Every structure is written in structure tokens, then in C-alpha cells.
Amino acid sequence: MKTTDKHTKIIQAATKVFAKKGFFNARISDIAKEAKVADGTIYLYFNNKFDILISVFEEEIGGLVEQVSKLLAEETEPRKMLKIYATMHLSMMKKNKNLAEVIQIELRQSTKLIKEYRNNKFSEYINIISTIIKLGQSQGIFREDIKPGIAKRAFFGALDEISRVWTLSLKNTYTVDETITQVVDIFLFGMLAPTKKR
Amino acid sequence: MKTTDKHTKIIQAATKVFAKKGFFNARISDIAKEAKVADGTIYLYFNNKFDILISVFEEEIGGLVEQVSKLLAEETEPRKMLKIYATMHLSMMKKNKNLAEVIQIELRQSTKLIKEYRNNKFSEYINIISTIIKLGQSQGIFREDIKPGIAKRAFFGALDEISRVWTLSLKNTYTVDETITQVVDIFLFGMLAPTKKR
Amino acid sequence: MKTTDKHTKIIQAATKVFAKKGFFNARISDIAKEAKVADGTIYLYFNNKFDILISVFEEEIGGLVEQVSKLLAEETEPRKMLKIYATMHLSMMKKNKNLAEVIQIELRQSTKLIKEYRNNKFSEYINIISTIIKLGQSQGIFREDIKPGIAKRAFFGALDEISRVWTLSLKNTYTVDETITQVVDIFLFGMLAPTKKR
Amino acid sequence: MKTTDKHTKIIQAATKVFAKKGFFNARISDIAKEAKVADGTIYLYFNNKFDILISVFEEEIGGLVEQVSKLLAEETEPRKMLKIYATMHLSMMKKNKNLAEVIQIELRQSTKLIKEYRNNKFSEYINIISTIIKLGQSQGIFREDIKPGIAKRAFFGALDEISRVWTLSLKNTYTVDETITQVVDIFLFGMLAPTKKR
DNA sequence: AATGAATGAGCATTCATTCAT
């Protein structure tokens, strides 16, 4: 991974600047300066400011997908998988506040602003959840009447809102582990199939 | 309250315009035109563009708080109360797409941009959830180990993400009722205290 | 004619600036400064830079048309009318070098750049020539085989090229009167109908 | 002269590009692409963009001078020579629209923009006209009082304006021959010396 | 000689805000 890879350098700089200032308040020259590149150079790699934003999503969320997928490949138990997903997501957001802000704030902007942008990587990322739920249903672990398409939204929304509060406030009332357990437990119990014995 | 109340007219116009174009793409002149008022007049009622945005939240979310509170006052069963909250929130978002967009997108922007803005009304709105949960816990209905401060975020995040998807796509795969039942059930089962029999 | 007529002030400033620097090298801020107006003010009166250029033509050439028409209204002899036209054109170009440059250089640019611009005023101005020629033909003064549509171009082209050289060089080898007589004579003799006696 | 002569290739490419887009809208990269050469290569042969423009004139108009001169060398009758000049000019402009546009529009720009540029080739080209006129005067064919310095401008201006209209409009109301005859006849009759008989 | 990636100065246009009326 050479330091001279301008494309990557710009993406990283943009993530940082978008997170700090927001898309609209970020100036191209801010990104250029952060990437230690001339303003014009940016336009050798991206078509326009929106294009940079979208690339940030695709690349950064693409990275998330990759990492989460790798971890999940080693696990088969749906309940544990859901916990892994939540843990990964929240700890990534905790570690990479820039990415967190970009996902929480700018992602929403972009969906609205750029109608043609389909958020492919994001869909891919969120669909990992429904895949796990379906797996759990096929194994009789999760209730059959749970709609994976709705549950995935509820689960992601819960995680997202929690990480959103984290980026806002410096003080953390609860630890990461504690929070994960809380959220995952609610969903696990909430989706659990009734056992005979019980 | 006459329709000539300029303040109210501007707030309503701003809600509409912010929802349609987003805060940054909305022009003061757009709001002025929508409110049938001169550009300069807006500055007789608001300090600047941000001030309008904040006022929009305060007023619109204040309205939400009021309506939800009124409905909840007639109910005492925590599980039913949670369902009422969810139903109210989602149906309001469904009905008032402008408000929905403003909450989902601009709320995040504003929290970020205006550090001094405390989102009082929004906190009030979201704290209704934790109040219900605490009530449920005191009645032995919800598990004691549920942290209301975390659960309220998870619950609101789930609702918010779902209404976000609604504002984006025209086609609705699931009905409102179906969706509400799904989400509320997950949380209800998820937070339920274990019964003796079981 | 109030000095506060911004529209007129901007047109005049633009004529001056375009003449001095050429359309492409002229900056909006140059025009604004010359017109003693803020940059943004220009956009209250014109859509864009091209629009200013076109307006300059329409107004300035409109003025030419008006003045020439007025003078010609007092004359009925076609040969004298042609001389009046030439005299007016050349002396105006001599007097108003800015307008001269704008006509010679920018008019050509604009016709090329803005395909949809029809140069109405300019056509009107040049058609005065063909009208005179037709009049002369109907009176048997000019040859019948002269095509007014071609002759008008030749006549205007001759005048234009001459005034072009004037704007370039400081030294004038010939006087204005001398030059007018030369050019007009060529065309008058050149278009004359053969007399019986001859 | 091999096609690998970069200098020539660039000149030809520039002529084409300047004609199509105009000097200011033409990009160096456009010329480079048209010449199948790298952007930087152009700067091995020319100092800057203006330099290319000037070179285009010198070379292209030089070619005109050469061709016209060759043809005129075979003729000695001034009236016929003038007709040859007009015919050559107009048919060249008709055939080579790129050159025509460059002469009509960019020539004027350049004269203005680059004060130090003396347009030597262009002067040479236009002076052919005055040379012919002087020849005609020495032979008693053209009137003595015609000033060749003025008449050459009038003649060239007439031809130029006519070819300008050609480049603008697709439809041609008159044929080339018809037009040439019209223009040349006006000037011939217009400059004719009075015959004894008359 | 040739390349083309990189540079960074330059500018048209927008729009929040002001203020004379």
C-alpha cells in the first residue's frame, strides 16, 4: 500500500474532512490540503464533490463489509453471529469516529441528494443482518413470523442510533460491552422461537 | 391562531422547504416565497438560517410530544404504551413526510453543526420511551437488567430507520400495522421479564 | 435618464470593459467595478456573462439604428442616403471606439458562441442598406442586376474593415471624409445604372 | 514532408480546434488529442497558447498568399486579377471552413490581444489587392483618385463579410459564382476610369 | 524528444444578510 496512492489518500482525507465539517461545509481545498495534494489533482480522480462522497461510502463501507464477513465466516450459530455483527459495528464506529459520522449524517444526505446513487455497499452491509436472521429461522432458533426485511432495519437502526449518541457526547454512561449486551439481548430474546419446555 | 401569524407561517414554510431540498440547498428566498413573505421579513422573526432550523425542530417535535403525551395519558399498561408510541411515531412520519425528512436528516446535521443547540424537545420526546420502560420495570413487566437509557435509543433508532426507508422508497413491502407489530413485538418479547410458569 | 439606472450603467460599463479586454478576458468584477456596483448586483439585471454581451449589442446597435434611421428619414435620394449611412457609421465608430471594438470583435464571437442568438438588431441595422439599394433600383438609379442581399454585405463589410483598421492604428493616413468619399464612390459608381446618354 | 512532422501536425490540429471551438474555448488538450500528441509535447514546439494561434495564421495565410500569388502570376489584366483574387479567397473560405472561421474571428482577437504581433502574412495577403489596383491605375484602367490603401480594405472587407455569413448559415441563397460576380462587378465598375467615349 | 500526472491561479455565480424606504 504505497503512500503515493493518491486515490486512497484523497478518500481518507475526505472521510476526515466530511466527518469534521459535514459535506456542505467541507471545501475541496480542505480535502486537498488534508490529502497534501493540489486542488486540481482531486479532479483527476473524482468527477465532482458528490462523487467523492459516494466513493467514501463505497470504499469505507466496503471495508466494513469485508471485515464483518471475514469474522462471520468463522461462526455458524445465528445468535453469536448477530452479536459479532453488533460488536464489530459498534467497535468500528467507536474507533473510527470519522467513518461513524459520515455514515450517520452524510449517508442520509446523499441518499436524498443523489437519487441515482443506489448505496449498493450499504445495502450489502445491512443485508448481512437479514441473512443471519434467515439462517436462524431455518434452524428454528428465531421465530418464523419475524420478517427479516423489517428486523434488519430495526436492528441496524438501534445500533446506528446508539453509535450516533456516542459521537455526540464525550462522556459514556455505559461501557461498549454493556451496551452491546443490552441491545443484542433485546433482539435475541425478542426474536427467539418459543421452546417446547417453556 | 390566525393564519396571519408570520412566525408560524415561516416555520411551516421552512419545514416544507427543508424537507424538500435539505437545509443546505434550501434558500431563504425559497422559504420566504413559500411563506408568502419578503426575504427580509424572515429576519424580523429569526436571527439566521440555523435559527429557523432549530425553531422548526422545537415546534414540530414539540407538537409530537404533545400529541403522544395526550394519547399515553389514557393508558397505563406499559406494553400497550410502547405500542402506542410506536404507532403514533410511525403514522405521523408516514403522514407528514416533510417532518419525517427533517427529523431524519436535518436533525443530525443540526446536532453536529450547532454545538450549543441542546435539542431539548427531542430529548423530551425520546425520554418518553425510557419513562415507559421504567414504569414497566417497576411493575415487574420488563426485565430489571434492561437499561432504559440504552433501550430507549435502540427503540427509537429502530423506529427511525424504518421510517427513513419509507421516505426513500415509494413501494411499501409491508403495511404500517404489520411493521409496527413486528418491531414492537421484538422489543416487547426482548424486554419481557421471565414469568414463573415459564 | 437617472444615474441610478443600474441596467444602463452596467451596459455602459460592460461595453467599455469588453472593448478594452475582450469578452473572455473581461471579468464580471471588472464590469461591476466600472459600473460602481457589487458583483452580485449584475445578476439582478442579467442572467449571465453572455447575456450581458448580447444586451450590449441589442442596446448599442439599437441606438445606432435609431440614430441612422432618424437622419435617413430626412433624405430621399438613395445615393445621398448611402453616403449618410456610411458617414454615420464611420463617424460613430470613430467617436465610440469601445462600441467599434465590441461590434468588430465580440459580435463575431457571440454569433458563433451563442447559436440561439439571432442578432436581430444587427440584422435590422444592416438591412437599412439593402432597403436603400432597393429604393435606388426602383428609381432606376442602381442597376437592376444588383442583388441587395449581397451588396449590403459588401457595403457593410467594407465599412467594417475600414473602421477595424482605425481602432488598431493610432495614425490615420487618410481623413474620415476622404475615406468615406472613397468607399462610397466605389459603391455608387459600382452600382450605378447605365444612363442612356452614356 | 513526413506526417511525423509534429510542428505541422499541431498547427493543423490547432486550426481545426480553434475553428470549431474558438480560441478561448479551445483547450490545449483538445489540440494535443487532435494532433495525437501529449499535452506537454506542444510546449516543445510552441511557447504558449497564443503562440500557436499566431503560428496558425502565419502558416495558413502564408499558404493562401502562395496559392493566390501563383495563380496571379499567370495573369496581367488587373480586372481579371481582381476577379481571380476574389474567386480564390471565397472558394478557399468555402472549402476550408476552419480557416475561414479562424481568419474571421480569431484574427481579430489576436490582433487585439497580442499587441506585438504584426500580422505580417496577413498584410502581405491584403496588399496583393492594392498591388493589383496600382497596376490597374498605371494602365489607366482604374481611376487615378482611387486610394489603393483604402480600396484594398473595402475590397477585402466586402469579401470577408460575405464569407462570414457563409460560415454562419447553412442555406446559401446565392451561388458562389453569382456572389463573386456581384461583388467584383461593383468594385470593377466602381473603380473604373472614365473612358473617352463616355 | 516525449509523456501525462500534477499543479494552483483564476473566475462566474450564488445566496445569506442588511438597510433604506
Place this chain on the structure above:
DNA sequence: TATGAATGAATGCTCATTCAT
């Protein structure tokens, strides 16, 4: 109170030119 013309700071993007290879 209300207006809306006027302001001018701010910025995304272009492109002539350079220079390391």
C-alpha cells in the same frame, strides 16, 4: 412592521503550464 434591491464573501471547478521520468 414589511419590503426587496443591493451587497460581497465564498467556492467548485477548469485548464495552461511545468517537470520528473
